[in-house]
């Protein structure tokens with residue numbers, strides 16, 4: 102990415118992340134906040150903005166906000182206040198959104214990210230609560246639609262907005278921030294982190310400035326990025342666009358741009374001239390929220406283990422390399438999968454040390470499981486047909502020599518598709534490893550006899566010829582020969598020839 106940028110410019114990125122909180126009810130009324138219900142089936146006079154109604158703050162949403170604030174080492178303010186943010190849009194029937202402005206729930210936190218093996222600490226400016234707006238659906242495309250429909254189910258769903266400081270220096274760092282941020286929210290259980298369903302949404306502010314300058318350049322806001330990959334792509338595009346413009350002596354216009362993932366570019370949505378004047382003022386229907394020290398302490402005491410702590414524990418408790426620990430703890434469901442599989446393998450194969458069991462499951466998760474499932478798809482990992490105990494069952498068969506590692510990869514695929522036990526597949530398909538010395542010796546003799554050319558090469562000192570023999574032996578046994586035994590027996594035979 103950095104190669105795309107003119108070396109004379111420094112990239113400055115800040116991210117605003119909106120997370121839908123996993124509360125049962127909405128932010129200011131008792132309506133259900135579940136996703137996917139029939140349009141407008143989860144609404145009431147409060148979230149439809151009828152006149153004369155009064156909002157009531159959802160205690161659980163505040164608790165989730167405090168939990169998150171503490172996880173990011175933010176200062177939780179003893180008092181905060183809700184404000185009205187005014188603008189007119191059909192998905193918001195009150196013509197204002199209840200949000201927080203000058204007195205947010207929490208401020209001044211940090212998040213540690215890692216990019217290419219280097220750690221960096223990114224500041225978090227503020228964290229506040231607000232209500233979500235409804236959803237407009239256009240028939241066809243936005244430009245040609247004949248009709249627009251509105252669904253107020255999302256209207257009033259609790260949102261937590263977290264604004265980073267402009268500390269990010271590349272699109273890669275921005276994507277890493279978002280991943281690390283999402284992982285913390287999912288570990289806390291306050292958000293499901295599903296970007297496709299809009300539970301986690303991200304806007305970015307990006308500007309360029311001459312390297313070494315203290316003053317920030319003119320920033321552009323980018324909206325509409327709904328995956329980690331799109332955040333990175335959109336920012337890469339925008340950084341290059343701004344670098345080109347600045348390089349050509351143009352001025353950057355302060356504006357909001359939309360990311361078009363299909364076409365791969367950002368386009369202008371509105372410029373500063375049309376920027377909204379939100380006319381914030383304190384929400385008169387809600388008293389300031391006082392948050393007691395005791396409540397904050399109680400929430401702090403109940404915080405779960407967070408990704409960074411879990412990563413360190415994986416290194417100390419299981420003796421895993423830091424790289425493995427980082428991969429396995431990037432998502433909560435994945436970390437749990439690894440711990441359960443390791444425990445099951447340790448029970449099934451007691452001769453293994455904990456660290457051997459942990460490394461074995463780690464290898465299989467990193468090479469096989471993550472090859473077929475995305476690490477951050479919590480639901481898919483939890484519902485995988487190859488459960489942690491089934492994976493352990495497979496690894497036990499490798500460990501006790503029943504099947505070879507190569508055969509095990511095929512068995513893994515079958516288990517992933519069918520959810521069968523490894524034992525059942527191996528028995529049915531006759532995959533048990535050939536570890537009978539006399540049977541293998543006969544195969545080896547035959548293979549040597551049938552490959553005089555390879556034998557000639559071997560005699561001339563070409564050690565690669567040995568590999569050719571191993572390949573032939575494996576082929577002759579349909580991959581079922583015990584590799585260690587093949588190597589030993591072949592070595593013995595060849596040394597005698």
Ligand SMILES: [Zn+2]
Nearest residue numbers: 130132145148
């Ligand atoms: Zn409602």
